[in-house]
Amino acid sequence: MKPDRRRLAELRVAHLLEVKTGFRSGDPLMPGPGEPKPEYDPETTTLTERRLAKVAELKAMTREEAKLLGLAEVGYRTLIRWEMNRSRFGLIGCADDRWLRESGGHPSVSEEVREAIFAVRAETLHRSRVDGRTREAMIHQYVRETFGRDTAVPGYHTLLRVWKEWFGPGGARQRYERSAQLPTKAGHVVVHRPGQVVALDSTVLPVMVREGVFGDPVKVHLTLAMDVYTHSLCAFRLTLVSDTSVDVAMLLRDVMLPLPMRADWGEDMEWPYPGLPAAAVAEFAGYEVAGLPFFAPETVTTDHGSVYRNHHLVDVQRVLGCNILPSRVLRPTDKQVVERAFGSIRSLLFEHLLGYTGVDVADRGADPEGDATWTIEQMEHVIATWIVKVWQQRRLGEYAPSWDPGGDHSPNSLFAASFAQGGFAMEIPSPELYYQLLPQHSVTKIHGRRGVKSVGSGTTARLWIATVTSGPPAAADAKGSGSSTASPVTAAPCSSRTRSPTHGTRCAGPDSRRRAGRRPSATHGCATSCSGHRRRG
Numbered sequence: 001m002k003p004d005r006r007r008l009a010e011l012r013v014a015h016l017l018e019v020k021t022g023f024r025s026g027d028p029l030m031p032g033p034g035e036p037k038p039e040y041d042p043e044t045t046t047l048t049e050r051r052l053a054k055v056a057e058l059k060a061m062t063r064e065e066a067k068l069l070g071l072a073e074v075g076y077r078t079l080i081r082w083e084m085n086r087s088r089f090g091l092i093g094c095a096d097d098r099w100l101r102e103s104g105g106h107p108s109v110s111e112e113v114r115e116a117i118f119a120v121r122a123e124t125l126h127r128s129r130v131d132g133r134t135r136e137a138m139i140h141q142y143v144r145e146t147f148g149r150d151t152a153v154p155g156y157h158t159l160l161r162v163w164k165e166w167f168g169p170g171g172a173r174q175r176y177e178r179s180a181q182l183p184t185k186a187g188h189v190v191v192h193r194p195g196q197v198v199a200l201d202s203t204v205l206p207v208m209v210r211e212g213v214f215g216d217p218v219k220v221h222l223t224l225a226m227d228v229y230t231h232s233l234c235a236f237r238l239t240l241v242s243d244t245s246v247d248v249a250m251l252l253r254d255v256m257l258p259l260p261m262r263a264d265w266g267e268d269m270e271w272p273y274p275g276l277p278a279a280a281v282a283e284f285a286g287y288e289v290a291g292l293p294f295f296a297p298e299t300v301t302t303d304h305g306s307v308y309r310n311h312h313l314v315d316v317q318r319v320l321g322c323n324i325l326p327s328r329v330l331r332p333t334d335k336q337v338v339e340r341a342f343g344s345i346r347s348l349l350f351e352h353l354l355g356y357t358g359v360d361v362a363d364r365g366a367d368p369e370g371d372a373t374w375t376i377e378q379m380e381h382v383i384a385t386w387i388v389k390v391w392q393q394r395r396l397g398e399y400a401p402s403w404d405p406g407g408d409h410s411p412n413s414l415f416a417a418s419f420a421q422g423g424f425a426m427e428i429p430s431p432e433l434y435y436q437l438l439p440q441h442s443v444t445k446i447h448g449r450r451g452v453k454s455v456g457s458g459t460t461a462r463l464w465i466a467t468v469t470s471g472p473p474a475a476a477d478a479k480g481s482g483s484s485t486a487s488p489v490t491a492a493p494c495s496s497r498t499r500s501p502t503h504g505t506r507c508a509g510p511d512s513r514r515r516a517g518r519r520p521s522a523t524h525g526c527a528t529s530c531s532g533h534r535r536r537g
Helices: 003-021 047-059 063-068 076-094 112-124 132-147 154-167 174-180 245-256 277-284 312-322 332-348 376-389 411-422 531-536
Strands: 198-206 220-225 233-238 301-304 324-327 438-447 451-458 462-465 489-491
Touching: 003 076, 076 301, 112 132, 112 154, 132 154, 174 245, 198 245, 198 332, 220 245, 220 332, 233 312, 233 376, 233 438, 245 312, 301 332
Parallel strands: 198 301, 301 324
Antiparallel strands: 198 220, 220 233, 438 451, 438 489, 451 462
């Protein structure tokens, strides 16, 4: 670097050392006049507070002075990037790339060698993983067979350095390397409003809970619905076994409904968003509403699990008016926001609960089953309370919006800001939506004594459902005539194995108040002649 550019880089290092240690020299034994300043004293301030104080100090400078010193447009993330580069490369890490001399390249890499490198790259991309020595031998072989033995080839270390510069370090697995080369169809999607993209994913809850019948410790599955724009956890569900398409449908219904207040929730958890009074929302909803966003999702991003790829969800997206789109194959970054949310919830909440099982078996405690004390209902209530009281009011940090990257924002503040930017269309679905989202089953036969014979779409299992018929037996024994589309259709009830989701009472059907306090039947309403019960005795 030129001498004047070097002095500017040294000035940047001095600012970074003052943020880190409180002294511009970086040595407490060599303090400058008035050091350490109160806003940079490590004994009384945190690193984040010192970085924010440095940003405020640089912004207080005149624009001309800051530009001459190379300190214009310095934000919080800029200081972090400079510090990371300084720790890796020293003084040169704080220099602007425009201050450095352009590299002379690799003169030993001729056009013939360049062609050989790209040919070997294309071949190794579809083969099993090989090391650098094998790639070097393949490059030599290609050059000899294509251009002759007189063509010079650089040495191993030069080829390895060129390979890393052109194609990266190559630490990924082969199938991920191949997927990274797949063409992008629609380009990058910029999410700029709530509900534009909602990401869904499921995982095993890392806390052992006790089921409600025998009290045995069991593992349950946690399914999350997260708004990509505001990072709000709009809804979740706990299921004893892996979720089904009915669970996903009801989860999307929960996203569209306001969350009711619970008995032990205080005023700080009520609807907090300015621009839409809580009384107005409560009037339309019919109950007091908690501080959690609700909206009609436009696009729902999922993985390629079978639960998201079936005919039932095709009907669900038609009823809801949204698009359920799977992420690209081997591209976890398409829904990385919900993947990262699982890790954040684990470290912020689940690790503090009894019965925590750890990340894997090696990190598991001696007896997590014996430590399990929470029931499924209690765990659902704990998660719902934590989401409304902690997650929705937590500072986003690096997930701040592009229009205010240096501001302090939370999921609640971003949702409130969207009211002023694009407005909010409050639309609360009718109770009939519960039945519209259930899978339909065709009635194949109505029997006077045995009940209704029903078959699900795409299945061969038959189910007799007990009914009470008022007509004569002869009329009740009549079979359904015509095609299956002309047969009577009934909606299957939501599975009783699913626990209450985030929204508590709103997970149940419209007649949930009449069913309150009643224990579900062990036969799920089937007659004793059900073939499944006969097999189970």
